Amino acid sequence: MAKKKTIKEQIEKMDIQINAWENKIATMKEERKELVKQQRESDLKNLYQTIQHKGLDISQVFDIINNIK
Numbered sequence: 001m002a003k004k005k006t007i008k009e010q011i012e013k014m015d016i017q018i019n020a021w022e023n024k025i026a027t028m029k030e031e032r033k034e035l036v037k038q039q040r041e042s043d044l045k046n047l048y049q050t051i052q053h054k055g056l057d058i059s060q061v062f063d064i065i066n067n068i069k
Contacts, residue, residue, distance in 0.1 A: 005013070051061055 051058075056064075
């Protein structure tokens with residue numbers, strides 16, 4: 001028959017599991033941060049290409065944006 005774990009052993013096991021999950025969450029947050037950065041860079045690249053394709057300069061783009069109501 002397996003020995004029943006003491007409360008202290010159960011707490012230690014839970015602490016180890018919590019620590020592992022906290023590390024996993026921290027890793028996932030860093031990965032998410034990098035993905036958000038990549039998406040932003042992609043969006044800015046697409047915006048810049050569209051501006052160039054339309055033959056606009058930055059002041060024209062600001063004028064267009066500022067005239068949106």
